Amino acid sequence: MFSNDMLEGRYLRIMSSDPDPTLRKSGVGNILIKNLDIRISFRDIYSSKVVCDEKGKSKGCGYIQYETQEAADRAIEKFTGMLLDDQKEQEAR
Numbered sequence: 812m813f814s815n816d817m818l819e820g821r822y823l824r825i826m827s828s829d830p831d832p833t834l835r836k837s838g839v840g841n842i843l844i845k846n847l848d849i850r851i852s853f854r855d856i857y858s859s860k861v862v863c864d865e866k867g868k869s870k871g872c873g874y875i876q877y878e879t880q881e882a883a884d885r886a887i888e889k890f891t892g893m894l895l896d897d898q899k900e901q902e903a904r
Contacts, residue, residue: 820867839876839879839880839883840857840876840877840878840879840880840882840883841874841875841876841877841883842874842875842876842877842883842886842887843872843873843874854882855877855878855879855882856875856876856877856878857876857877857878858875858876859873859874859875859876860873860874861873862874
């Protein structure tokens with residue numbers, strides 16, 4: 812609801828809390844997406860983080876951890892080579 816809204820000059824990051832950190836620490840389902848467009852929507856996400864500069868503006872890439880490796884593999888297949896506005900090629904790995 813408030814994720815990515817600005818508060819006192821900094822962007823908020825809202826995500827669900829999981830009492831069992833083993834999935835987050837396992838690295839399963841982690842991908843990096845470059846040339847990230849804010850209009851892209853994702854599904855089956857466990858956690859995400861947009862890389863920002865010191866002013867809180869997106870640098871155009873982000874880290875996404877999917878619930879499963881299979882979901883991450885589908886995202887990589889979908890977004891690699893995707894063109895947005897006929898100019899930016901998406902890269903996922």
